[in-house]
Amino acid sequence: MAGILIYSDKTPYAMQLITVAQMIAKDAGLAIKAVSINDADQAGELAKRADTYKIDNAAINIGDTAAVAAALKQAADQLGANIVLLSSNRRGKELSGRLAQALGAGCLADVNSININGGNIECLRNALGGATVATQQIETENKVIAVMPKAFEAAPEASGSLNDLAVDVKASPLKVLEVKAKGGDSVDIEAADILVAVGQGVENKDDLTTVEAIAKALGGEVACSKPVATDKKWFSEERIIGLSGKKCKPSLAILLGISGQVQFTVGIRDAKTIVAVNNDENADILKMADYVMVADVEEVMPALLKALS
Numbered sequence: 001m002a003g004i005l006i007y008s009d010k011t012p013y014a015m016q017l018i019t020v021a022q023m024i025a026k027d028a029g030l031a032i033k034a035v036s037i038n039d040a041d042q043a044g045e046l047a048k049r050a051d052t053y054k055i056d057n058a059a060i061n062i063g064d065t066a067a068v069a070a071a072l073k074q075a076a077d078q079l080g081a082n083i084v085l086l087s088s089n090r091r092g093k094e095l096s097g098r099l100a101q102a103l104g105a106g107c108l109a110d111v112n113s114i115n116i117n118g119g120n121i122e123c124l125r126n127a128l129g130g131a132t133v134a135t136q137q138i139e140t141e142n143k144v145i146a147v148m149p150k151a152f153e154a155a156p157e158a159s160g161s162l163n164d165l166a167v168d169v170k171a172s173p174l175k176v177l178e179v180k181a182k183g184g185d186s187v188d189i190e191a192a193d194i195l196v197a198v199g200q201g202v203e204n205k206d207d208l209t210t211v212e213a214i215a216k217a218l219g220g221e222v223a224c225s226k227p228v229a230t231d232k233k234w235f236s237e238e239r240i241i242g243l244s245g246k247k248c249k250p251s252l253a254i255l256l257g258i259s260g261q262v263q264f265t266v267g268i269r270d271a272k273t274i275v276a277v278n279n280d281e282n283a284d285i286l287k288m289a290d291y292v293m294v295a296d297v298e299e300v301m302p303a304l305l306k307a308l309s
């Protein structure tokens with residue numbers, strides 16, 4: 001069997017996976033098939049871009065990655081796919097290991113980029129805490145590759161088809177009793193187009209009101225470096241940028257009092273434009289920023305807010 005199957009529970013990520021599949025399929029002449037599980041809207045969107053197989057099966061609880069892996073294993077077998085592309089979000093990463101085990105496949109998650117080299121699929125992933133990028137490839141015939149959200153653009157509308165696919169999955173032992181929004185702070189900084197990030201150089205907690213007002217004036221979200229959330233507890237961990245936080249790709253990132261350690265920059269280096277404010281002219285962040293201001297954040301923040309008001 002030889003073909004590519006793509007699946008993500010998140011429609012935007014699934015559309016990005018179609019782009020990856022097209023890169024892989026281009027010279028190898030592989031068929032691309034998308035799977036959607038219990039999500040008619042998603043199936044409709046994907047069918048505008050690829051041959052899409054809609055699984056409607058009440059026994060599959062999307063939050064139960066064992067059940068989803070069982071369904072995708074059957075889908076791969078029925079559709080003749082040996083390469084499965086998943087999104088490397090939290091659920092996709094867990095799914096990738098389970099599915100690889102079921103398919104007897106090699107597996108790579110957190111893939112940032114892909115090169116096709118002489119028919120081989122070379123996967124690029126951050127390594128050594130983000131200090132370098134490793135190029136790796138899966139040697140087994142069956143492959144499961146989980147690709148970082150936003151690493152690729154979504155495939156534009158083209159052609160496709162919508163088909164039904166039946167799978168036989170045992171009823172999940174997990175039951176959803178209730179779905180409720182996360183308590184307290186809940187934000188998706190990965191989806192934000194503009195981020196204003198707070199580092200330890202912002203020393204006065206009262207200044208957060210100004211930071212929030214700047215973000216609001218720009219139509220963006222507030223994010224932070226890790227110690228601001230984990231040590232100072234000023235924000236929830238949902239807002240951390242970096243290796244142990246979120247990998248973000250905004251159009252604009254304004255970084256206030258952040259030194260630029262690699263564990264932070266790995267989460268923001270794909271931003272289109274980076275503006276850094278730091279009072280140390282030798283701070284590492286100033287080397288990667290597009291615009292730098294060697295200045296005290298205490299002075300810059302109110303001036304910036306005034307200029308935006």
Ligand SMILES: Cc1cc2nc3c(=O)[nH]c(=O)nc-3n(C[C@H](O)[C@H](O)[C@H](O)COP(=O)(O)OP(=O)(O)OC[C@H]3O[C@@H](n4cnc5c(N)ncnc54)[C@H](O)[C@@H]3O)c2cc1C
Binds near residue numbers: 262
């Ligand atoms: C395994 C591991 C994982 C990690 N994961 C992450 C992660 O995901 N995200 C993350 O952020 N970190 C992570 N870290 C921590 C990381 O190494 C750094 O410690 C952290 O990023 C530093 O945060 P910071 O830049 O806010 O603070 P600092 O390094 O203390 O930098 C503060 C900066 O503010 C500047 N400054 C001070 N006062 C002012 C002022 N008045 N005006 C302007 N500038 C000023 C200083 O010059 C300095 O450059 C991780 C570490 C490890 C070991």
